[in-house]
Amino acid sequence: MPxxxxxxxxxxxxxxxxxxxxxxxxxxxxxxxxGGHNAGHTVHxxxxxxxxxxxxxxxxxxxxxxxxxxxxxxxxxxxxxxIDGLEERGVPVMERLRIDGRAHLIFPFHAQLDGLAxxxxxxxxxxxxxxGIGPAYADKxxxxxxxxxxxxCADTFAxxxxxxVEEKNTLLQGxxxxxAIDGQQLLEQTLEQVECLRSIVVDGGACVRQAYAEGQRIxxxxxxxxxxxxxxxxxxxxxxSWTGLAGIAGGAGFPPNRIDRALAVSKAYxxxxxxxxxxxxxxxxxxxxxxxxxxxYGATTGRPRRCGWFDAVQTRYACAWNGLDGVFLTxxxxxxxxxxxxxxxxxxxxxxxxxxxxxxxxxxLDQVQPVYKxxxxxxxxxxxxxxxxELPPTCQEYVAFLEEQMQxxxxxxxxxxxxxxxxSCSPQAxxxxxxx
Ligand code: GDP
Ligand code: IMO
Ligand code: MG
Numbered sequence: 001m002p003x004x005x006x007x008x009x010x011x012x013x014x015x016x017x018x019x020x021x022x023x024x025x026x027x028x029x030x031x032x033x034x035g036g037h038n039a040g041h042t043v044h045x046x047x048x049x050x051x052x053x054x055x056x057x058x059x060x061x062x063x064x065x066x067x068x069x070x071x072x073x074x075x076x077x078x079x080x081x082x083i084d085g086l087e088e089r090g091v092p093v094m095e096r097l098r099i100d101g102r103a104h105l106i107f108p109f110h111a112q113l114d115g116l117a118x119x120x121x122x123x124x125x126x127x128x129x130x131x132g133i134g135p136a137y138a139d140k141x142x143x144x145x146x147x148x149x150x151x152x153c154a155d156t157f158a159x160x161x162x163x164x165v166e167e168k169n170t171l172l173q174g175x176x177x178x179x180a181i182d183g184q185q186l187l188e189q190t191l192e193q194v195e196c197l198r199s200i201v202v203d204g205g206a207c208v209r210q211a212y213a214e215g216q217r218i219x220x221x222x223x224x225x226x227x228x229x230x231x232x233x234x235x236x237x238x239x240x241s242w243t244g245l246a247g248i249a250g251g252a253g254f255p256p257n258r259i260d261r262a263l264a265v266s267k268a269y270x271x272x273x274x275x276x277x278x279x280x281x282x283x284x285x286x287x288x289x290x291x292x293x294x295x296x297y298g299a300t301t302g303r304p305r306r307c308g309w310f311d312a313v314q315t316r317y318a319c320a321w322n323g324l325d326g327v328f329l330t331x332x333x334x335x336x337x338x339x340x341x342x343x344x345x346x347x348x349x350x351x352x353x354x355x356x357x358x359x360x361x362x363x364x365l366d367q368v369q370p371v372y373k374x375x376x377x378x379x380x381x382x383x384x385x386x387x388x389x390e391l392p393p394t395c396q397e398y399v400a401f402l403e404e405q406m407q408x409x410x411x412x413x414x415x416x417x418x419x420x421x422x423x424s425c426s427p428q429a430x431x432x433x434x435x436x
Contacts, residue, residue, distance in 0.1 A: 003217070003219075003220070004260065006020060006219065009266035011225050012228055021045075024057055024058035027217045028064060030058030032054070034241040035223035036106060038223075038239060053082055055097060056221050058096075059091060062096075067208060070204050070252070071241065080196055099202070100148075102148070104136055104139070105150075107132070109172070113171070114130050127274030128274065136240075138240070151190055151191065162187075165186065205253020212258060222264075223243060229244045232244050262325050264324050268330065268334065271305040272306045279311060287308060294334040309343060310402060311343075312344060312345050324408050327403075329410050333421075340375065342375075343372065346371040375397065378391075378395045388413065
């Protein structure tokens with residue numbers, strides 16, 4: 001009765017969409033547990049490219065249930081547009097999708113407040129996706145947020161939405177000098193949107209626990225990455241949810257001691273979108289080359305991603321606090337053609353000492369210098385490889401070095417965006433259904 005979790009190991013965009021889509025072939029249920037439409041998960045099927053934002057990555061497979069868990073914040077307009085876009089391409093989304101009624105709603109004023117807060121932060125801005133994620137989670141924590149199931153009951157919802165609108169109008173008009181929200185129009189629009197989804201609203205936690213008890217194979221799909229986790233990440237340059245493994249308990253309503261395998265996805269180098277510390281970032285032509293070879297532009301906002309070498313201090317930290325059983329290493333093909341590759345193995349502190357531990361506070365992280373180990377690269381195109389043995393020796397050595405540094409097995413290698421460009425490389429550690 002396997003349940004498998006897959007999270008991002010770095011700052012997001014590690015290739016989770018591709019890995020989830022591949023693993024979903026052997027799963028019965030795919031469950032998102034955190035975030036919102038700040039996520040952009042790319043899946044390539046043949047010549048078709050799909051970018052999923054809220055909808056779980058099992059949606060392209062028939063016979064799978066895809067659940068938007070209670071830990072998400074959902075912008076109904078964005079969800080309906082995503083559903084429509086996929087349905088137009090022939091994907092029967094409404095048959096395959098369920099959404100937990102406990103999921104919180106993102107309203108248009110949340111996105112507006114997200115933008116205003118960023119402007120207010122000035123040079124200290126976070127570089128959010130502008131989707132209203134932070135303000136919606138803030139309302140949830142403040143206990144003034146509204147959930148999808150609240151909107152199913154029009155009478156009580158109207159009064160609660162009105163109270164929230166009044167609170168936001170005080171802020172928007174009084175502090176930011178903006179015009180007031182039209183509460184009545186927002187109510188009508190929301191009720192209309194909710195009607196389109198009523199038939200697929202469920203008690204998600206009950207569904208996933210029941211499915212697990214029946215022996216179904218559950219796949220938990222992480223969004224963002226460990227370093228964007230509200231508690232474990234590079235706060236305050238993080239997102240507003242628990243993107244690590246622990247997010248599954250709250251965000252899916254699934255007991256943490258029933259997660260049978262904990263896996264993560266990491267790029268063979270490192271990227272980050274938005275502001276915040278990134279010790280192994282490259283500001284030179286090599287960083288530019290990684291961006292171009294890896295086509296590193298955000299799937300949600302189109303922003304160029306910041307690029308740098310693989311950071312073993314960061315990934316080891318993320319493996320440790322999530323108790324990971326294995327890592328999928330993606331974008332290995334992007335490193336083809338580099339003479340030498342660098343791996344950040346330690347940080348040099350301002351006083352000259354070196355540490356292999358990830359610093360606990362942001363001030364220290366801002367001031368560290370990366371200490372690199374240099375490894376020989378490879379020139380061959382590896383996009384057609386189907387096994388570890390087919391990779392050039394220096395490529396195998398690079399993978400082995402990352403594995404040793406992370407102190408966690410690398411279970412599969414991804415050598416291109418396509419579904420078929422993925423193979424298992426550590427059979428003993430891979431879940432039976434993750435083996436290619
Ligand atoms: P996610 O947010 O973790 O799902 O990742 P994104 O979809 O935002 O970004 C990952 C990008 O890398 C997408 O464009 C994928 O199609 C692409 N990708 C995934 N795996 C590989 C790989 O092994 N090699 C290459 N070259 N691209 C990959
Ligand atoms: P996937 O699931 C990369 C980043 C934003 C910003 C910070 C806070 O595709 O890996 P937010 O809008 O969440 O308040 O922004 O988090 N961020 C991501 N970066 N991939 C993502 O998702 C991200 N989701 C949020 O760029 O730095
Ligand atoms: Mg992404």
